[in-house]
Amino acid sequence: MNDNPVFEIKDLKLWYGSNQALQDINMSIKEKEVLAIIGPSGCGKSSFLKTLNRMVDLVGSAKLSGEIYYLGKNIYSQETNVIELRKQVGMVFQKPNPFPQSIYENVAFAPKLHETKNKSNLDQIVKTSLQQAFLWDEVNDRLKNQALSLSGGQQQRLCIARALASKPEVILMDEPCSALDPVSTSKIESLITTLKEKYTVVIVTHNMQQAARISDRTAFFLNGELVELDKTDKVFTNPKDSRTEDYITGRFG
Ligand SMILES: Nc1ncnc2c1ncn2[C@@H]1O[C@H](COP(=O)(O)OP(=O)(O)OP(=O)(O)O)[C@@H](O)[C@H]1O
Secondary structure (H helix, E strand, O other), X not given: OOOOEXXXXXXXXXXXXXXXXXXXXXXXXXXXXXXXXXXXXXXXXXXXXXXXXXXXXXXXXXXXXXXXXXXXXXXXXXXXXXXXXXHHEEEEOOOOOOOOOEHHHHHHHHHHHHXXXXXXXXXXXXXXXXXXXXXXXXXXXXXXXXXXXXXHHHHHHHHHHHHHOOOOOEEEEEOOOOOOOHHHHHHHHHHHHHHOOOOEEEEEOOOHHHHHHHOOEEEEEEOOEEEEEEEHHHHHHOOOOHHHHHHHXXXXX
């Protein structure tokens, strides 16, 4: 982690129709940090994540005010190329969602569309991305097999490899382990701690132990408000706000 901001979020508010989901969020996300977003169900964690690569645009009723700067540029300005933004700010979802195609095609999909049609270049991108996602050793002899034939944990690592193949700067993860068993969860956690050497990772998690294990900083959201954002050990051992303390000690949520 360093102090350069990748994202700067200023006075961010979000509504779905008349329901306000985010209230005056001001914060920055630093280069090559793992930032965990925690908070009770419905507090706005996923909504916040989706504002960072404009996935929230896909919700018809969503209305947003404020600014989000990604590497100094306001991503909600008219000049933003949303496809390019989503390549640079990739996303991994709660349920693994590989395309119903081969392992190879899943990873090669975006590079083929945006970068190269050359077979040996694509082979190299597929290999490197699968290696980075700690999956290569398990699948290198069956790249032509259906992605859906993989286990849930392998599918999730494939989705991470697919995101990495677009050469992102940032990877957003929305509860990436919630559908996985403990062994697969621990593989994804180790993967995340190595990813931060090269990428910025923002992860929504319900699992506070997970946040404590893998993140550098933790943001606690409550009712759409950012209550506290600090170094993870500080948030978990000596929070500033009594609401954070109540949440991490299990008094609600
Ligand atoms: N697509 C949508 N349309 C309308 N309202 C939505 C939509 N998505 C979320 N909301 C509302 O926005 C608020 C925040 O929801 P959000 O999913 O961001 O919370 P969350 O903290 O991620 O919850 P969870 O931990 O249960 O996934 C909730 O009141 C929710 O009902």
